[in-house]
Amino acid sequence: MATLTYGPDATTVTIEDRALAHLQYVIFQRYRRHEPFVMTLVTGTGTDRRRRSTWMTPGAAVSFSYDSEASQQLDREWLEELMKQSYSGAGLTYIEGAEASADGESEAVVAAAGKIVDAAAEAAQAAHPARGRQRATVAAA
């Protein structure tokens, strides 16, 4: 795991390597532009879960520390999303564990969409047997 040391009290927060590498890119970009901004981190589990919003300013030091010697592969879309967030009112946001649950939700949406396609195909087949079968093939492709 990687760590971020930042803020008025030099707090050290543990963050998943790849996510931290993306936060690092955005934070350094904003600082290079001499732009302060708001960052919100939601970390910890159970009763240790905390939300912390910090005024990030290029006037204050910040450090990113990794176990690994190699740098992480960065994802352009993810960086663009984070950069956009950093200019929003809520600010740059990292929610620990959110990626896993977001994946879960995506799977649920895909499964639900699949059922809708199946139901539509059945309904179409009941109304027009020939055309219905053709549509079902397209939907499943």
Added chain:
Amino acid sequence: MATLTYGPDATTVTIEDRALAHLQYVIFQRYRRHEPFVMTLVTGTGTDRRRRSTWMTPGAAVSFSYDSEASQQLDREWLEELMKQSYSGAGLTYIEGAEASADGESEAVVAAAGKIVDAAAEAAQAAHPARGRQRATVAAA
């Protein structure tokens, strides 16, 4: 409870969640406008009660930490009042326990106003029995 970490010595002060969320909004708003300002906090109880005035500057980091993952509902009137304060000489001010006593004062004012209305109605009735009764009905409505 929520905490604010700020100032030259990165002091951490415990502040009621909802009040801190409102202070956060105002502080970030002023910082986004690149505007430093004065903030005064009166916190603690008994002999630990202290008043602390701090020069808040966008050049220094500040953190707001909450137990809850969800953000607070913000009250527009409260925000406007705090924002106005932040531009005043005394600055943005938070007095721990003041809300409870302010509510107490409001109740006292309402009770006193009620007594004045009653006394005025009685006096009016003594002077002009018919009109007095009518006024008393209006005052009680």
